[in-house]
Amino acid sequence: MDLSDLTRDLAALRDEAVLSIEAASDVAALEAIELDVLGKKGRLTGVLRGIGGLPAEDRPRVGAVANIVRAALEGAIAARGGDLRGAALDARLRTEAIDVTTPGRPIRRGSLHPINETIREIADIFGQFGFVTYEGPEVEDDLTNFQMLNIAPDHPARDLWDTLYVDIDGQLLRTHTSPGQIRVMTSTAPPIRALLPGRCYRYEAIDASHASEFFQVEGLMVDEGTTMADLKGLLDQFAKALYGADKRTRFRPGYYPFTEPSVAFDVECLVCGGSGCPACSRSGWMTILGAGMVHPVVLQYGGLDPERYQGFAFGMGVERIANLRHSVGDLRLYMENDLRFLDQFVAAGRVEAAR
Numbered sequence: 001m002d003l004s005d006l007t008r009d010l011a012a013l014r015d016e017a018v019l020s021i022e023a024a025s026d027v028a029a030l031e032a033i034e035l036d037v038l039g040k041k042g043r044l045t046g047v048l049r050g051i052g053g054l055p056a057e058d059r060p061r062v063g064a065v066a067n068i069v070r071a072a073l074e075g076a077i078a079a080r081g082g083d084l085r086g087a088a089l090d091a092r093l094r095t096e097a098i099d100v101t102t103p104g105r106p107i108r109r110g111s112l113h114p115i116n117e118t119i120r121e122i123a124d125i126f127g128q129f130g131f132v133t134y135e136g137p138e139v140e141d142d143l144t145n146f147q148m149l150n151i152a153p154d155h156p157a158r159d160l161w162d163t164l165y166v167d168i169d170g171q172l173l174r175t176h177t178s179p180g181q182i183r184v185m186t187s188t189a190p191p192i193r194a195l196l197p198g199r200c201y202r203y204e205a206i207d208a209s210h211a212s213e214f215f216q217v218e219g220l221m222v223d224e225g226t227t228m229a230d231l232k233g234l235l236d237q238f239a240k241a242l243y244g245a246d247k248r249t250r251f252r253p254g255y256y257p258f259t260e261p262s263v264a265f266d267v268e269c270l271v272c273g274g275s276g277c278p279a280c281s282r283s284g285w286m287t288i289l290g291a292g293m294v295h296p297v298v299l300q301y302g303g304l305d306p307e308r309y310q311g312f313a314f315g316m317g318v319e320r321i322a323n324l325r326h327s328v329g330d331l332r333l334y335m336e337n338d339l340r341f342l343d344q345f346v347a348a349g350r351v352e353a354a355r
C-alpha cells in the first residue's frame, strides 16, 4: 500500500458515496449513508487505517486528500438533505392545504324551550309593573299547598286522584303555584309585588289536553288599599301586552277557596276575533287565568293583618298561554323534548339570547 493506492481508494470512495447520496430517497436513507461513510467506524476511517503503513513524509498529503474528500461528501449530504427536506415540506403542505373557500360546518345552536320563553315573556311584562320573580319548592307540605290557602281537609282538590304525595310525612308535589303566596307573605313585608313561575304536578290521565306535569305563573300583590280595580287594570294591560293592544278582555265570576271575590279572566278569541269558532267553543272568548282578592284568612296565615292590608292574586297555566302564542295543539309536545318540535322555536330563543 503506497501513497497512490490510498489516494485512489479515497477517490473511489468519494465517487461511489456521491452516487448513493444523490440516489438517497429520503432523509432516513441519507442519514444511514452518512453514518456508513463518515461515521466513526465508517468507510472513510477504514481507508485511512492504511496510513500507518506509509512513510512519515507521505502521511500529511493523504491527510490533506482525506479532508478534501470529507468536505466534498459533507457538502453533497447537506445539499441532498436540503432537497429531500424541501420536497417533504412541499408534500405536507399539499396534503394539509386548507381550502378557505369551503363553506363552514353549521354549528347547532340551542334555544329556549317554548315554556321557558313564555315564562320570560310573562315575567318581562309584569316586571314593567314592578313584579319581582321568586321561586318556591316543588315538593311542598300539605299545610302550605292546601290548609293555609283555606282549602279544607275535605276539599275536592285534595282528592287522592288529583294530588301526588311524596313518601315523607305530609309532603306532596305542589298542585299549583299558590303556596308561593304564603311563602312570600311570610318572608317579605308589604308592599309585595311577586311573580312565582314554576312546575306543578297533578295525578292525571295524560292526553292532548291533560298533563301530570305543567307550569303555572302565580302573581301576588299586597299593600294598603289594594283593590279589585288594580287587579282588573293590571290584567287588562297584561293581556294587551301579550296578545295585542286591540284585544278586548272580560272578567267573569269564579271560585277559588283562597280568593274572595274570585274571577276568571278572558281575552277575546285569538283565532276568530270574537265571532265564535271551535277553538273558543263558539263563545268568542278564551279563559287565560284565574284570579281574585286574597281571602282575609289567607292574609292571616301569611302573617298579615287583613284590616290593614289587601291583596290580589292570579294564576295562569303557562302551556295554555304558549299554545295560544304558538298554535300548539297537544300538551305532550312540551314534555317529550323532540328536537323536531323544539327546533321550531330557535328564532324565538335567539331574540331572547340577544337581549
Ligand code: PHE
Pocket (backbone or CB within 6 Å): 175, 176, 177, 178, 218, 256, 259, 290, 291, 292, 313, 314, 315, 316
Ligand atoms: N291556583 C289556582 C289554580 O291552580 C289559580 C289561582 C291562583 C286562582 C291565584 C286565583 C288566584 O287553578
